[in-house]
Amino acid sequence: MSAATSGPLALVAEITHRCPLHCVYCSNPLEMAKRDRELPAGAWSRVLREAAGLGVLQVDFTGGEPLARPDLLELVRAARGAGLYASLITSGIPLDEKRLDELVAAGLDHLQLSFQGAREASANEFAGSAAHAQKLRVADWVKRRRIGLTLNFVIHRQNLGQLDEMLALTETIAPGRAEFAHVQYYGWAFANRERLLPTREQLGRSLETLRRAEERWRGRIRVEYVVPDYYAKYPKACMGGWGRKVLLVAPGGEAMPCHAANVIPGMKFENVAARSLREIWEQSDAFRKFRGEQWMPEPCRSCDRRALDFGGCRCQAFLLAGEAAATDPVCSLAPRRSIVDAILAEVNSAPPAAARQKIDWIYRPNPA
Amino acid sequence: MTTPEPDSFPRLAPGCRLNEESQQPRVLLMPERALRLNGPSLEIVERCDGWHTVQQIVAELQRIYSKAKPEKVEQDILGYLALLRDHRALDFETQT
Numbered sequence: 001m002s003a004a005t006s007g008p009l010a011l012v013a014e015i016t017h018r019c020p021l022h023c024v025y026c027s028n029p030l031e032m033a034k035r036d037r038e039l040p041a042g043a044w045s046r047v048l049r050e051a052a053g054l055g056v057l058q059v060d061f062t063g064g065e066p067l068a069r070p071d072l073l074e075l076v077r078a079a080r081g082a083g084l085y086a087s088l089i090t091s092g093i094p095l096d097e098k099r100l101d102e103l104v105a106a107g108l109d110h111l112q113l114s115f116q117g118a119r120e121a122s123a124n125e126f127a128g129s130a131a132h133a134q135k136l137r138v139a140d141w142v143k144r145r146r147i148g149l150t151l152n153f154v155i156h157r158q159n160l161g162q163l164d165e166m167l168a169l170t171e172t173i174a175p176g177r178a179e180f181a182h183v184q185y186y187g188w189a190f191a192n193r194e195r196l197l198p199t200r201e202q203l204g205r206s207l208e209t210l211r212r213a214e215e216r217w218r219g220r221i222r223v224e225y226v227v228p229d230y231y232a233k234y235p236k237a238c239m240g241g242w243g244r245k246v247l248l249v250a251p252g253g254e255a256m257p258c259h260a261a262n263v264i265p266g267m268k269f270e271n272v273a274a275r276s277l278r279e280i281w282e283q284s285d286a287f288r289k290f291r292g293e294q295w296m297p298e299p300c301r302s303c304d305r306r307a308l309d310f311g312g313c314r315c316q317a318f319l320l321a322g323e324a325a326a327t328d329p330v331c332s333l334a335p336r337r338s339i340v341d342a343i344l345a346e347v348n349s350a351p352p353a354a355a356r357q358k359i360d361w362i363y364r365p366n367p368a
Numbered sequence: 369m370t371t372p373e374p375d376s377f378p379r380l381a382p383g384c385r386l387n388e389e390s391q392q393p394r395v396l397l398m399p400e401r402a403l404r405l406n407g408p409s410l411e412i413v414e415r416c417d418g419w420h421t422v423q424q425i426v427a428e429l430q431r432i433y434s435k436a437k438p439e440k441v442e443q444d445i446l447g448y449l450a451l452l453r454d455h456r457a458l459d460f461e462t463q464t
Contacts, residue, residue, distance in 0.1 A: 058400075
Protein backbone atom coordinates (compact mmCIF):
# COMPACT_ATOMS: atom_id res chain seq x y z
CA MET A 1 0.00 0.00 0.00
CA SER A 2 1.28 3.46 -0.78
CA ALA A 3 2.02 4.93 2.62
CA ALA A 4 0.43 8.23 2.88
CA THR A 5 -2.07 8.86 0.30
CA SER A 6 -3.37 12.24 -0.52
CA GLY A 7 -5.31 14.25 1.99
CA PRO A 8 -9.05 14.17 2.62
CA LEU A 9 -11.30 16.68 0.82
CA ALA A 10 -14.20 16.76 3.23
CA LEU A 11 -14.57 16.73 6.99
CA VAL A 12 -17.80 15.47 8.50
CA ALA A 13 -18.00 17.19 11.87
CA GLU A 14 -20.51 15.25 13.94
CA ILE A 15 -20.65 17.80 16.73
CA THR A 16 -23.34 16.16 18.85
CA HIS A 17 -25.58 13.09 18.94
CA ARG A 18 -28.34 15.04 20.65
CA CYS A 19 -31.38 15.65 18.45
CA PRO A 20 -34.99 16.80 18.86
CA LEU A 21 -35.99 14.20 16.25
CA HIS A 22 -36.06 10.43 16.75
CA CYS A 23 -35.98 9.23 13.14
CA VAL A 24 -36.46 5.53 12.61
CA TYR A 25 -33.60 5.47 10.09
CA CYS A 26 -31.12 7.68 11.93
CA SER A 27 -27.52 6.97 10.89
CA ASN A 28 -26.16 7.60 14.37
CA PRO A 29 -24.73 4.60 16.19
CA LEU A 30 -26.98 2.67 18.54
CA GLU A 31 -24.56 3.67 21.29
CA MET A 32 -24.57 7.48 21.27
CA ALA A 33 -22.16 9.96 22.83
CA LYS A 34 -23.50 11.77 25.88
CA ARG A 35 -23.42 15.55 26.11
CA ASP A 36 -20.62 15.68 28.67
CA ARG A 37 -18.32 13.82 26.26
CA GLU A 38 -18.75 16.37 23.43
CA LEU A 39 -15.60 18.15 22.24
CA PRO A 40 -15.61 21.82 23.24
CA ALA A 41 -15.53 24.61 20.63
CA GLY A 42 -11.85 25.32 21.20
CA ALA A 43 -10.86 21.76 20.30
CA TRP A 44 -13.11 21.86 17.22
CA SER A 45 -11.44 25.10 16.08
CA ARG A 46 -8.07 23.37 16.15
CA VAL A 47 -9.49 20.35 14.30
CA LEU A 48 -10.89 22.66 11.60
CA ARG A 49 -7.52 24.38 11.12
CA GLU A 50 -5.74 21.03 10.98
CA ALA A 51 -8.28 19.78 8.46
CA ALA A 52 -7.66 22.78 6.20
CA GLY A 53 -3.93 22.12 6.51
CA LEU A 54 -4.52 18.55 5.31
CA GLY A 55 -6.25 19.83 2.17
CA VAL A 56 -9.87 19.60 3.31
CA LEU A 57 -12.06 22.04 1.35
CA GLN A 58 -15.46 21.57 2.94
CA VAL A 59 -16.85 20.84 6.37
CA ASP A 60 -20.32 19.46 7.03
CA PHE A 61 -21.58 20.28 10.50
CA THR A 62 -23.92 17.48 11.36
CA GLY A 63 -25.09 15.36 14.26
CA GLY A 64 -27.52 14.57 15.83
CA GLU A 65 -28.82 18.04 15.35
CA PRO A 66 -25.94 20.52 15.13
CA LEU A 67 -28.27 23.36 16.16
CA ALA A 68 -28.50 21.67 19.56
CA ARG A 69 -25.07 23.14 20.29
CA PRO A 70 -25.27 26.74 21.53
CA ASP A 71 -21.69 27.37 20.30
CA LEU A 72 -22.42 26.43 16.67
CA LEU A 73 -21.87 30.05 15.62
CA GLU A 74 -18.32 29.90 16.95
CA LEU A 75 -17.70 26.68 15.01
CA VAL A 76 -18.95 28.16 11.72
CA ARG A 77 -16.75 31.22 12.26
CA ALA A 78 -13.76 28.97 12.95
CA ALA A 79 -14.46 26.97 9.77
CA ARG A 80 -14.54 30.09 7.61
CA GLY A 81 -11.51 31.46 9.43
CA ALA A 82 -9.65 28.28 8.44
CA GLY A 83 -10.69 28.81 4.81
CA LEU A 84 -13.28 26.01 4.68
CA TYR A 85 -16.67 25.92 2.96
CA ALA A 86 -19.22 25.49 5.74
CA SER A 87 -22.39 23.43 5.39
CA LEU A 88 -25.02 22.83 8.04
CA ILE A 89 -26.85 19.49 7.80
CA THR A 90 -29.95 20.08 9.84
CA SER A 91 -33.54 19.27 10.69
CA GLY A 92 -34.15 23.02 11.10
CA ILE A 93 -34.98 22.58 14.77
CA PRO A 94 -34.47 24.64 16.87
CA LEU A 95 -33.95 27.62 14.58
CA ASP A 96 -35.39 31.12 14.29
CA GLU A 97 -34.63 33.96 11.86
CA LYS A 98 -32.32 35.75 14.26
CA ARG A 99 -30.07 32.73 14.69
CA LEU A 100 -30.11 32.07 10.96
CA ASP A 101 -28.99 35.65 10.33
CA GLU A 102 -26.14 35.17 12.80
CA LEU A 103 -25.08 31.94 11.08
CA VAL A 104 -25.12 33.62 7.67
CA ALA A 105 -23.10 36.55 9.04
CA ALA A 106 -20.62 34.06 10.52
CA GLY A 107 -20.06 32.75 6.99
CA LEU A 108 -22.36 29.74 6.64
CA ASP A 109 -22.26 28.79 2.95
CA HIS A 110 -24.97 26.20 2.64
CA LEU A 111 -27.79 24.65 4.61
CA GLN A 112 -29.15 21.18 3.95
CA LEU A 113 -32.62 20.71 5.33
CA SER A 114 -33.93 17.19 5.89
CA PHE A 115 -37.52 16.21 5.14
CA GLN A 116 -39.21 13.02 6.28
CA GLY A 117 -41.87 13.30 3.57
CA ALA A 118 -44.36 15.74 2.07
CA ARG A 119 -47.34 15.02 4.33
CA GLU A 120 -47.26 16.41 7.81
CA ALA A 121 -48.75 13.48 9.71
CA SER A 122 -46.58 10.74 8.27
CA ALA A 123 -43.43 12.89 8.23
CA ASN A 124 -43.95 13.47 11.93
CA GLU A 125 -44.48 9.75 12.46
CA PHE A 126 -41.12 8.84 10.86
CA ALA A 127 -39.38 11.63 12.80
CA GLY A 128 -41.07 10.75 16.07
CA SER A 129 -41.62 14.49 16.46
CA ALA A 130 -43.89 17.30 15.17
CA ALA A 131 -41.24 18.87 12.96
CA HIS A 132 -42.66 19.22 9.45
CA ALA A 133 -44.30 22.66 9.72
CA GLN A 134 -41.12 24.21 11.15
CA LYS A 135 -39.11 22.80 8.22
CA LEU A 136 -41.36 24.63 5.77
CA ARG A 137 -40.74 27.89 7.66
CA VAL A 138 -36.98 27.31 7.68
CA ALA A 139 -36.93 26.63 3.91
CA ASP A 140 -38.67 29.95 3.34
CA TRP A 141 -36.23 31.86 5.59
CA VAL A 142 -33.20 30.33 3.89
CA LYS A 143 -34.54 31.19 0.44
CA ARG A 144 -34.69 34.85 1.45
CA ARG A 145 -30.98 34.90 2.30
CA ARG A 146 -28.05 34.44 -0.03
CA ILE A 147 -26.80 31.00 0.98
CA GLY A 148 -27.13 27.63 -0.72
CA LEU A 149 -30.14 25.45 0.09
CA THR A 150 -30.45 21.70 -0.37
CA LEU A 151 -33.62 19.83 0.44
CA ASN A 152 -32.93 16.27 1.50
CA PHE A 153 -35.86 13.88 1.34
CA VAL A 154 -35.19 10.57 3.02
CA ILE A 155 -37.20 8.01 1.05
CA HIS A 156 -38.23 4.45 1.83
CA ARG A 157 -41.04 1.94 1.51
CA GLN A 158 -43.50 3.88 3.66
CA ASN A 159 -43.24 7.25 1.91
CA LEU A 160 -42.32 6.46 -1.71
CA GLY A 161 -46.03 6.75 -2.53
CA GLN A 162 -45.69 10.48 -1.74
CA LEU A 163 -42.87 11.05 -4.19
CA ASP A 164 -44.97 13.22 -6.51
CA GLU A 165 -45.93 15.40 -3.55
CA MET A 166 -42.29 15.68 -2.51
CA LEU A 167 -41.45 16.84 -6.03
CA ALA A 168 -44.29 19.38 -5.93
CA LEU A 169 -43.00 20.68 -2.59
CA THR A 170 -39.49 20.90 -4.02
CA GLU A 171 -40.74 22.86 -7.00
CA THR A 172 -42.56 25.31 -4.71
CA ILE A 173 -39.51 25.89 -2.51
CA ALA A 174 -37.13 25.90 -5.52
CA PRO A 175 -33.84 25.12 -3.75
CA GLY A 176 -30.61 25.02 -5.73
CA ARG A 177 -30.30 21.33 -5.02
CA ALA A 178 -32.56 18.46 -3.96
CA GLU A 179 -31.49 15.03 -2.78
CA PHE A 180 -33.81 12.06 -2.79
CA ALA A 181 -31.88 9.74 -0.56
CA HIS A 182 -32.91 6.15 -0.07
CA VAL A 183 -32.40 5.09 3.50
CA GLN A 184 -29.12 3.29 4.00
CA TYR A 185 -29.23 0.29 6.26
CA TYR A 186 -26.95 1.08 9.17
CA GLY A 187 -27.63 2.16 12.73
CA TRP A 188 -31.33 2.62 13.44
CA ALA A 189 -32.31 1.91 9.84
CA PHE A 190 -30.79 -1.55 10.08
CA ALA A 191 -33.00 -2.20 13.09
CA ASN A 192 -36.06 -1.08 11.09
CA ARG A 193 -34.98 -2.55 7.76
CA GLU A 194 -37.98 -4.78 6.97
CA ARG A 195 -40.30 -1.80 7.38
CA LEU A 196 -38.16 0.51 5.23
CA LEU A 197 -36.88 -1.41 2.21
CA PRO A 198 -38.94 -0.57 -0.89
CA THR A 199 -40.25 -3.23 -3.23
CA ARG A 200 -38.61 -3.66 -6.63
CA GLU A 201 -41.71 -2.27 -8.32
CA GLN A 202 -41.87 0.80 -6.05
CA LEU A 203 -38.23 1.44 -6.67
CA GLY A 204 -38.46 1.16 -10.45
CA ARG A 205 -41.34 3.62 -10.57
CA SER A 206 -39.57 6.10 -8.28
CA LEU A 207 -36.38 6.05 -10.35
CA GLU A 208 -38.36 6.84 -13.49
CA THR A 209 -40.15 9.72 -11.73
CA LEU A 210 -36.85 11.13 -10.49
CA ARG A 211 -35.22 10.86 -13.92
CA ARG A 212 -38.04 12.92 -15.39
CA ALA A 213 -37.78 15.56 -12.63
CA GLU A 214 -34.04 15.81 -13.18
CA GLU A 215 -34.61 16.47 -16.87
CA ARG A 216 -37.44 18.98 -16.27
CA TRP A 217 -35.47 21.00 -13.70
CA ARG A 218 -32.10 21.03 -15.46
CA GLY A 219 -30.41 24.40 -14.82
CA ARG A 220 -32.92 25.29 -12.07
CA ILE A 221 -32.75 22.58 -9.40
CA ARG A 222 -29.97 20.04 -9.29
CA VAL A 223 -31.48 16.65 -8.50
CA GLU A 224 -29.45 13.88 -6.92
CA TYR A 225 -30.53 10.33 -6.15
CA VAL A 226 -29.01 6.89 -6.12
CA VAL A 227 -30.34 3.36 -6.40
CA PRO A 228 -30.43 1.85 -2.91
CA ASP A 229 -27.55 -0.57 -2.91
CA TYR A 230 -29.50 -3.70 -1.94
CA TYR A 231 -31.02 -3.41 -5.43
CA ALA A 232 -27.89 -2.31 -7.28
CA LYS A 233 -25.73 -4.54 -9.43
CA TYR A 234 -22.52 -3.22 -7.91
CA PRO A 235 -21.87 -1.76 -4.47
CA LYS A 236 -21.51 1.95 -3.78
CA ALA A 237 -18.05 3.47 -3.48
CA CYS A 238 -18.68 3.95 0.21
CA MET A 239 -17.22 7.28 1.44
CA GLY A 240 -15.34 7.43 -1.89
CA GLY A 241 -13.15 4.64 -0.56
CA TRP A 242 -11.98 3.96 3.01
CA GLY A 243 -9.64 6.70 4.22
CA ARG A 244 -9.45 8.27 0.76
CA LYS A 245 -11.60 11.40 0.63
CA VAL A 246 -13.58 11.82 3.80
CA LEU A 247 -12.75 12.01 7.47
CA LEU A 248 -15.38 12.01 10.18
CA VAL A 249 -14.92 13.27 13.71
CA ALA A 250 -17.51 12.00 16.18
CA PRO A 251 -18.91 14.11 19.05
CA GLY A 252 -16.39 12.73 21.53
CA GLY A 253 -13.43 13.40 19.21
CA GLU A 254 -12.91 9.94 17.72
CA ALA A 255 -11.66 10.28 14.13
CA MET A 256 -13.33 7.72 11.89
CA PRO A 257 -13.29 6.74 8.20
CA CYS A 258 -17.12 6.72 8.23
CA HIS A 259 -19.98 7.23 10.66
CA ALA A 260 -20.86 3.54 10.93
CA ALA A 261 -17.31 2.20 11.33
CA ASN A 262 -17.73 1.53 15.03
CA VAL A 263 -19.98 -1.44 14.28
CA ILE A 264 -16.86 -3.31 13.13
CA PRO A 265 -15.47 -5.27 16.09
CA GLY A 266 -11.92 -4.53 17.13
CA MET A 267 -11.73 -1.11 15.46
CA LYS A 268 -9.91 1.40 17.61
CA PHE A 269 -10.37 5.06 16.78
CA GLU A 270 -7.80 7.61 17.82
CA ASN A 271 -9.01 10.82 19.41
CA VAL A 272 -8.30 14.27 17.97
CA ALA A 273 -7.67 15.45 21.52
CA ALA A 274 -4.59 13.22 21.71
CA ARG A 275 -3.10 13.28 18.17
CA SER A 276 -3.02 15.61 15.21
CA LEU A 277 -5.47 15.00 12.41
CA ARG A 278 -2.57 14.45 10.00
CA GLU A 279 -1.04 11.70 12.13
CA ILE A 280 -4.41 10.03 12.50
CA TRP A 281 -5.18 10.26 8.78
CA GLU A 282 -1.79 9.03 7.63
CA GLN A 283 -0.75 6.56 10.31
CA SER A 284 -3.60 5.32 12.48
CA ASP A 285 -4.60 1.68 12.21
CA ALA A 286 -8.26 2.55 11.71
CA PHE A 287 -7.61 4.64 8.57
CA ARG A 288 -5.07 2.21 7.14
CA LYS A 289 -7.07 -0.92 7.80
CA PHE A 290 -9.07 -0.95 4.54
CA ARG A 291 -7.16 1.71 2.60
CA GLY A 292 -5.81 0.68 -0.79
CA GLU A 293 -6.20 -2.88 -2.10
CA GLN A 294 -4.03 -5.10 0.11
CA TRP A 295 -6.91 -6.10 2.36
CA MET A 296 -9.17 -7.12 -0.52
CA PRO A 297 -10.36 -10.71 -0.91
CA GLU A 298 -11.30 -12.24 -4.25
CA PRO A 299 -13.29 -11.48 -6.34
CA CYS A 300 -12.47 -7.80 -5.48
CA ARG A 301 -8.69 -8.14 -5.69
CA SER A 302 -8.70 -8.98 -9.38
CA CYS A 303 -11.91 -7.13 -10.27
CA ASP A 304 -11.86 -4.39 -12.91
CA ARG A 305 -14.13 -2.31 -10.73
CA ARG A 306 -11.93 -2.33 -7.62
CA ALA A 307 -10.75 1.26 -8.22
CA LEU A 308 -14.35 2.39 -8.83
CA ASP A 309 -16.18 0.99 -5.83
CA PHE A 310 -13.31 -0.17 -3.59
CA GLY A 311 -15.12 -3.39 -2.77
CA GLY A 312 -18.14 -1.52 -1.40
CA CYS A 313 -18.89 -0.83 2.22
CA ARG A 314 -16.95 -2.46 5.07
CA CYS A 315 -19.64 -1.80 7.65
CA GLN A 316 -22.29 -3.36 5.44
CA ALA A 317 -20.04 -6.37 4.81
CA PHE A 318 -19.83 -6.85 8.57
CA LEU A 319 -23.54 -6.22 9.22
CA LEU A 320 -24.66 -8.66 6.51
CA ALA A 321 -21.87 -11.24 6.23
CA GLY A 322 -20.37 -10.96 9.70
CA GLU A 323 -16.97 -10.16 8.22
CA ALA A 324 -15.75 -6.62 7.55
CA ALA A 325 -13.17 -7.67 4.94
CA ALA A 326 -15.67 -9.63 2.84
CA THR A 327 -16.82 -8.39 -0.55
CA ASP A 328 -19.87 -6.22 0.11
CA PRO A 329 -22.76 -8.72 -0.14
CA VAL A 330 -24.83 -6.27 -2.21
CA CYS A 331 -22.40 -6.82 -5.11
CA SER A 332 -23.78 -9.20 -7.71
CA LEU A 333 -20.32 -10.81 -7.83
CA ALA A 334 -20.08 -11.31 -4.06
CA PRO A 335 -19.86 -14.88 -2.74
CA ARG A 336 -22.38 -13.87 -0.05
CA ARG A 337 -24.92 -12.18 -2.36
CA SER A 338 -27.50 -14.81 -1.39
CA ILE A 339 -27.93 -13.01 1.96
CA VAL A 340 -29.21 -9.89 0.18
CA ASP A 341 -31.31 -11.89 -2.27
CA ALA A 342 -33.06 -13.61 0.64
CA ILE A 343 -33.86 -10.24 2.26
CA LEU A 344 -35.21 -8.87 -1.03
CA ALA A 345 -37.29 -11.99 -1.66
CA GLU A 346 -38.99 -11.48 1.67
CA VAL A 347 -39.54 -7.76 1.11
CA ASN A 348 -41.01 -8.33 -2.33
CA SER A 349 -43.40 -11.06 -1.24
CA ALA A 350 -45.41 -8.72 1.03
CA PRO A 351 -47.35 -5.94 -0.73
CA PRO A 352 -46.44 -2.44 0.55
CA ALA A 353 -50.11 -1.52 1.02
CA ALA A 354 -50.44 -4.03 3.83
CA ALA A 355 -47.54 -2.40 5.60
CA ARG A 356 -49.50 0.83 6.11
CA GLN A 357 -51.11 -0.57 9.20
CA LYS A 358 -49.81 0.64 12.51
CA ILE A 359 -46.07 -0.06 12.61
CA ASP A 360 -44.04 -0.73 15.70
CA TRP A 361 -41.10 1.53 14.88
CA ILE A 362 -37.91 1.39 16.85
CA TYR A 363 -37.28 5.07 17.54
CA ARG A 364 -33.85 6.36 18.39
CA PRO A 365 -33.75 7.94 21.84
CA ASN A 366 -31.82 11.06 22.86
CA PRO A 367 -28.46 10.62 24.60
CA ALA A 368 -28.22 12.15 28.06
CA MET B 369 -28.34 22.30 -23.69
CA THR B 370 -29.33 25.87 -24.52
CA THR B 371 -26.73 28.60 -24.88
CA PRO B 372 -26.63 31.41 -22.31
CA GLU B 373 -28.01 34.75 -23.54
CA PRO B 374 -25.16 37.09 -24.62
CA ASP B 375 -26.58 40.11 -22.77
CA SER B 376 -27.37 38.31 -19.50
CA PHE B 377 -25.22 38.78 -16.38
CA PRO B 378 -23.94 35.46 -15.00
CA ARG B 379 -23.49 35.46 -11.24
CA LEU B 380 -22.43 32.67 -8.88
CA ALA B 381 -25.57 31.10 -7.40
CA PRO B 382 -26.24 31.18 -3.64
CA GLY B 383 -23.96 28.66 -1.93
CA CYS B 384 -21.30 28.88 -4.65
CA ARG B 385 -18.05 30.79 -4.27
CA LEU B 386 -14.37 30.77 -5.11
CA ASN B 387 -11.93 29.86 -2.36
CA GLU B 388 -9.55 32.60 -1.22
CA GLU B 389 -6.88 33.94 -3.55
CA SER B 390 -4.20 32.80 -1.09
CA GLN B 391 -5.40 29.18 -1.32
CA GLN B 392 -3.98 26.78 -3.91
CA PRO B 393 -5.30 25.21 -6.01
CA ARG B 394 -8.14 27.61 -6.78
CA VAL B 395 -11.51 25.87 -6.68
CA LEU B 396 -15.15 26.74 -7.16
CA LEU B 397 -16.89 25.60 -4.00
CA MET B 398 -20.53 24.56 -4.14
CA PRO B 399 -22.87 22.40 -2.08
CA GLU B 400 -21.30 18.96 -1.63
CA ARG B 401 -18.73 19.42 -4.39
CA ALA B 402 -15.80 21.48 -5.57
CA LEU B 403 -14.52 22.15 -9.06
CA ARG B 404 -10.83 22.69 -9.65
CA LEU B 405 -10.16 25.71 -11.87
CA ASN B 406 -7.27 26.11 -14.27
CA GLY B 407 -6.19 29.35 -16.02
CA PRO B 408 -9.08 30.04 -18.43
CA SER B 409 -11.81 28.54 -16.23
CA LEU B 410 -10.66 30.71 -13.32
CA GLU B 411 -10.66 33.78 -15.61
CA ILE B 412 -14.26 32.99 -16.54
CA VAL B 413 -15.55 32.27 -13.04
CA GLU B 414 -13.89 35.38 -11.60
CA ARG B 415 -15.99 37.43 -14.02
CA CYS B 416 -19.28 35.76 -13.09
CA ASP B 417 -19.98 38.54 -10.60
CA GLY B 418 -23.30 39.87 -11.84
CA TRP B 419 -21.55 42.89 -13.41
CA HIS B 420 -20.16 41.37 -16.62
CA THR B 421 -22.43 40.25 -19.44
CA VAL B 422 -21.69 36.97 -21.21
CA GLN B 423 -20.62 39.06 -24.19
CA GLN B 424 -18.18 41.10 -22.10
CA ILE B 425 -16.64 37.97 -20.60
CA VAL B 426 -16.14 36.58 -24.09
CA ALA B 427 -14.54 39.82 -25.30
CA GLU B 428 -12.18 40.03 -22.31
CA LEU B 429 -11.03 36.44 -22.67
CA GLN B 430 -10.54 36.86 -26.39
CA ARG B 431 -8.14 39.69 -25.52
CA ILE B 432 -6.30 37.61 -22.90
CA TYR B 433 -6.07 34.57 -25.16
CA SER B 434 -5.40 36.52 -28.34
CA LYS B 435 -3.43 33.69 -29.90
CA ALA B 436 -6.46 31.41 -29.91
CA LYS B 437 -9.15 31.64 -32.55
CA PRO B 438 -11.83 34.08 -31.29
CA GLU B 439 -14.70 31.77 -32.35
CA LYS B 440 -13.11 28.90 -30.47
CA VAL B 441 -12.74 31.03 -27.32
CA GLU B 442 -16.38 32.08 -27.56
CA GLN B 443 -17.55 28.52 -28.10
CA ASP B 444 -15.54 27.23 -25.14
CA ILE B 445 -16.84 29.95 -22.83
CA LEU B 446 -20.49 29.42 -23.78
CA GLY B 447 -20.07 25.69 -23.26
CA TYR B 448 -18.42 26.20 -19.87
CA LEU B 449 -21.09 28.66 -18.69
CA ALA B 450 -23.83 26.21 -19.72
CA LEU B 451 -22.05 23.45 -17.83
CA LEU B 452 -21.84 25.58 -14.67
CA ARG B 453 -25.51 26.48 -15.06
CA ASP B 454 -26.43 22.79 -15.23
CA HIS B 455 -24.42 22.23 -12.03
CA ARG B 456 -26.63 25.00 -10.59
CA ALA B 457 -23.53 27.10 -9.94
CA LEU B 458 -24.70 30.14 -11.96
CA ASP B 459 -27.71 32.40 -12.16
CA PHE B 460 -28.16 34.50 -15.29
CA GLU B 461 -29.60 37.87 -14.39
CA THR B 462 -31.13 40.25 -16.88
CA GLN B 463 -30.90 43.93 -16.06
CA THR B 464 -31.89 47.06 -17.91
